[in-house]
Amino acid sequence: MSSRERKKDKGIPTGVVTRLPIYLRYLTTLRNKGVSRVSSAQLGEALNFTAAQIRSDLSYFGSFGQQGYGYDVNELLHHVSRILGLDRTYAMVLVGAGNLGKALASYENFRKRGFEIRAIFDIDEHLVGNYHACCIIQHVDNLENYLKEHPTDIGIIATPGDVSQSICDIFVRCGVRSIWNFSPVHLHVPEDVIIEHMHLTDSLLRLSFRLNEREQRD
């Protein structure tokens, strides 16, 4: 059993998973600039990580570099893309067609990467029936029936907080294995369901904490 396999068995640490998309983004800009080669030292310099950390992160997944040379940008980009699951498409369903939901539905970058919003639901009769981005907005009462007929990878919740848990429960009951939550609520899901929270307020509070922390020190 290799050291990589042993590492992998314990699951990939959160820190590593957090950094992978950062590597992906920077490698993409390098490729777009026409840079073909990069070392862990250069990556670290640009992203404010140590070179050792970058090599250690990548070593969870394989050996993508070459001694004395570094990494081929295109090749590493390809590997990181694959590791992040960008070699397939994802069926997504959005619930909540308010400002935020609409923003998400119209964001072209998701679709380009293979994340396809296939249906949008809302409870507001004024919105139901309207086209937005890809699809006609349906009444949320149809959500359960829709999910039974259309296998869905990711459920997006962009509703007010008071209904988000009940929407989440519908997703889980209908076999959706991952939830992307934008509502300002801590949602409860079974252990085998993956959940990613985009808590805008939490982010803003971290900002205001650091702002005041600094001012107190000055």
Place this chain on the structure above:
Amino acid sequence: MSSRERKKDKGIPTGVVTRLPIYLRYLTTLRNKGVSRVSSAQLGEALNFTAAQIRSDLSYFGSFGQQGYGYDVNELLHHVSRILGLDRTYAMVLVGAGNLGKALASYENFRKRGFEIRAIFDIDEHLVGNYHACCIIQHVDNLENYLKEHPTDIGIIATPGDVSQSICDIFVRCGVRSIWNFSPVHLHVPEDVIIEHMHLTDSLLRLSFRLNEREQRD
């Protein structure tokens, strides 16, 4: 020098800052339910942390509990609010009035907490002059002049990635000490400027990573 002071000198660890807003949210729901008392064990149970971690986190800021009793919900809520900087208001300026920018501007919860969007800027002539939420959308050419006259705590960037660094530079040059970035770009700021990234794509990629990781194991 107390142990708390020694801890504080090194700056509050990221993990602690990440958990404070989570405590705040849960304490708020407890208060709204009329619960007046809570122990670290109960908090941990509800939020999936150990009781020791919660006590340790809080101890960075003071002693808010009572042996044999636990914490008074209202009192602790008050302390955590203050720690996070919710006892003052913040002047914010938003650049980018696309779907996402509009969503942010219309989100009432920010204003309620004291985070006030005072001005909105965009480059699109069709948007300039329109009212949205609080204010008339101004042309981004006026941003620098506006900032010179109106002290601003937080700059919000909800522009496409190709212009976000230049907007960020304007904010920094005009003395804005913290940036809330929604553009899909890693922005560079001086060391004394605080930046919080809301990278939607990164979050989605973490989700798809975990989704595939699990499927490979099954």
Place this chain on the structure above:
DNA sequence: TAGATTGTTAATCGATTAACAATC
């Protein structure tokens, strides 16, 4: 070949947890 840089091991650092004296 000589220089550069990888992947990995061992050392270090920091964060989490268990344990417990203090005390309400």
Place this chain on the structure above:
DNA sequence: TAGATTGTTAATCGATTAACAATC
């Protein structure tokens, strides 16, 4: 008082970094 639970210390765990043999 007896029971409960804090704040903190010491022990553990895990993540980061420094160092280096391997090798392109």
